[in-house]
Amino acid sequence: MNKLLALDLDGTMLRSDKTISEVTKKQIKRIKDMGVIIVAASGRGFHTLPDNVVCMTQITYAITLNGAATYKLHPKILMDHSRLKPAAVDQIIDMTIRERGICFEGFMDGYGYANMEYVREPNRYGASRLSLEYIRRTREPVEDMPAFIRKFKDRFNSLALVVPDPEQRDRIIHKLRTQVPAIYVTTSSANLIEISSVFSGKDRALRNLCEQLDVDMQDVVAFGDADNDAQMLRAVGTGVAMGNAGRACLEAADMVTESNDEDGVAHALAKLF
Secondary structure (H helix, E strand, O other): OOOEEEEOOEOOOEOOOOOOOHHHHHHHHHHHHOOOEEEEEOOOOHHHOOHHHHOOOOOOEEEEHHHOEEEEOOOOEEEEEOOOOHHHHHHHHHHHOOOOOOEEEEEEOOEEEEEHHHHHOHHHHOOOHHHHHHHHHHEEEEOOHHHHHHHOOOOOOEEEEEOOOHHHHHHHHHHHHHHOOOEEEEOOOOOEEEEEEOOOOHHHHHHHHHHHHOOOHHHEEEEEOOHHHHHHHHHOOEEEEOOOOOHHHHHHOOEEOOOHHHOHHHHHHHHHO
16 A cells, blocks of 8 residues: 655656646645655755745655755654765865866755855856756855855755766766765766765655654655656655656666656556555
8 A cells, every 4th residue: 555655856746847737736635635645855955945845735744955854844844864974075075176167055954055156157057947047046155165165064964066067977976986985975967966974865764754654665656757766766665767767767666657747747646546
């Protein structure tokens, strides 16, 4: 019996224009009325979650920052979180500060901070047209981001590197994974490297939440589209990849549905519940 539904947001529940289709809303309401617990599972920080998601009363919990912080919604309560070790933060900055053409993001207490030049012109760093307003609205611009990160290095739940060049991104990911201990490295888009504590990950956060709710992971259905969703899809009873999903997510899934712009979530929910 499916008792809990975990939904990634960008590229999954959200269409490319960041809206939620009416047919998807109706299916989510139907599932909620059946008594199923509904969880948003995102790489976003809490205060950067879309209003159209936070305002949905059917969604009871939000896993944010790829599992680094989990909240109960309505009212907001921080249930669980992890922080990067200060030594790891220093090592990440030391390793990447001389990399050309990259920008830094940092997330603490649910808020996002980023290089001033990235907030001003995110398109220069590979951000899509549809993401420009979101980045400008949800990131506090900081003139010297590496110095800012070092100053608050004991408070960050997550860091991100904006790396437009794919070869450079893959090289940095390999260095981080092999040289910096006690970190979790993933990605949700072509120009991002997302870094949090080794105790994070959507799969780990979902497992912890299920333990608190007394729900078996085999009774969970999870949807996703990107690399940061793959482990979550493997960990649950039914993992569903979107038609627009990347290879890692497709390989991890039990089934594949239509794309996020074709109401893939709604179509699969109609079959599974």
